[in-house]
Amino acid sequence: MLKQGKMALIALGLTLMLVGCSQGGGNAADTKAGTGTTASTANPNTALDQTPKEPVEISFYYPVNVGGPLTKVIDGMSASFMEKFPDIKVKPVYTGNYGDNTIKIQAGVQAKQPPDVAVMMSTELYSMMDTDAIIPLDDFIAKDADYNKDDFYPAFVEDTQADGHTYSVPFQRSTIILYYNKEMFKAAGLDPNKPPTNWDELVEYAGKLNRDGHTGMEIPGNDDSYWMFQMLARQNASDPKQSIMGDDGRKANFNTPENVEALQFWLDLSRKYKVMPEGVIDWAATPTDFIEGKTAMMMHTSGNLTNVKTNAKFDFGVAFAPANKQYGSPTGGGNLYIFKDTTPEKQAAAWEFAKYMTAPEQAALFSSSSGYVGVRKSAYDTEAMKAYTDEFPQALVARDQLQYAFRELSTHNHGKVSSALTNQIQSALAGKIDAAGALKAAQEEADRVLAPFNK
């Protein structure tokens, strides 16, 4: 019995130790923070002659949504930033694809431990505002003489702004371009230097290319089908500024006759013209299909340019996404956001970092190693970028297309609004509903979801 009693005491003791440990950790951190503050208040008095400051540590979350070793590039850029700014320490955290990344950040925001700076989809802007997660950057921009905001391409700046404030810095940006296999063009008797420029040619060429065991073309239809749809909708719009959403993120304009035509065209590619596989084509499988010669053309993000360049064993070309009534492509990708629940020092450091990451040299480096579009004009004037585009002029197509680019679908409650549209498009692609019915249903759902924001 006595033995049992002892054992009980030991077990209890162990448990208490466990609990005690965690508390001890907390205390230690507190004391450290305490001495930190005393030190910094003491510093200005004792040492006017530049004592090295305690470095500010900031965390940086980023996703990678395209093929290729982009994590290396971004980690390298963070490292070179730290060399230049020794008093700021950046901890880059690769968080998976955009979806995972958003979830990790939102979870952090809810736990009051957000990253200090992060790359997130430009479309998350309103959700971030609604959860009170980010800070506007107007003050930083106003105070900073060396931040030239006019140097950024206007199509990218568009979606950094809401309610008259600027909330993010364009970073990892793209548009949709047409990739085509030049060898297959030759084999089909087409001129490899003349990609299709409008929908009629697209159908005609794709029909000719649809042979030898590969399909004419592919447009991915899962995940981001709304993005592809947005492109077709703009191309089919008679009004050059027609958009599938309102300017303030409170309204969806899905169900218009022109949009129905645009969706119908997408469906026709596989059902009527038979130049594309039927059903919902996978986003990630599409570039693989192109690289492996399963499809002669694909519509995909320009962010995959380097992936295709590295892996395709054939000569390929890229072109503007073909026009119907006009050219058009939504921009895509992520911006740098700075978060709220952290200290002003960290926010300032994060701003410094965001500025560095989008400086011309960095933008050029990032663009040339990924295929993403350089976010600012001066990036294309750097030596590195000139050398890169001389050797690989395909890289200029996405930039040139920016004059026809516009804001990606972004609304309040973006998750629900975009999935309302995505689900209906998938349903239509799968042949469960016609184009008109799909957009009508998507519109109704979006109106319902947006109603609370229009009160």
Place this chain on the structure above:
Amino acid sequence: MNTRWNEKLRRNGFGWGLVLPSLLFLGMFTYYPMLKSAWLSLFEQNLAVRTPVFVGMDNYKALLHDPVFIEVFRNNIWFAVGTVPVSMALAFVMALFADKAIRGKGLVRIAFFYPNMIPMIAAASIWLFLYMPQFGLFARFASWFTGSEVNLLGNPDTVLGSLIVMTVWKEAGYFMIFYLAGLQQIPKDLYESASVDGIGVWTQQLRITIPLTMPTTLFVTVVAITNAFKWVDHLWMMTKGGPDHASSLLLYYIYETTFSFNDQGMAAAMTVVMIVLLLVISCFQFAGWERQIHYQ
């Protein structure tokens, strides 16, 4: 009196001391989040409402009218109906085989159990490839049947079935282990005496093996059904619940509601529904079934 109390205290103290660490973790990571979810499910908290509003049972009422939730629930029931009996039957047959196999016993067992050792994400990638239109093995097989291009995961009619097939493949090996253990508990002399009495192999299975593995069957049934409601990673890899929710399951929809839609209240309500459902299923094992099915 005093000594008796002392002893009681000692004895109980010992017991509690042993249980306490697990209890702490269970409380922290299981019971507390469960209660918190139940509490949260009474509030409206989403992107449109910054400060949570108490709404009582409204979230639950809304769930009953949410067509997507109803579809997802229905999917999940079909998923359970499709995976549980088949994977169990397959597991039983595989266990019989692995039990009797004389040559290469170890190899047979490993071959059957193998799908379980692969992480779900890796398995999902493999199957994604098998289902890929044009050059996936199954996709080719299917298009050979139908005579046209088949996109198994891109079609609402076939997507759930395709996932069920994969899940059966993944689960059967796991359940086989339980059956194998069950089979080895059966005394061999039962079979011997049955053979001496001239009873055929089939009758032996029917009269000896199946009744004597009934406790295993019950256990596996409960595990299989609860598992059917807990699958999520393969959806995430392969279909994201699409196309148009045709393959979405309960847990995935909860995840989506929480993190993609930021609708905390609604997600909490769904979580509570799910917890209750799983509790009810697990209760079958305690609620007398176990006694009834034993050795008749």
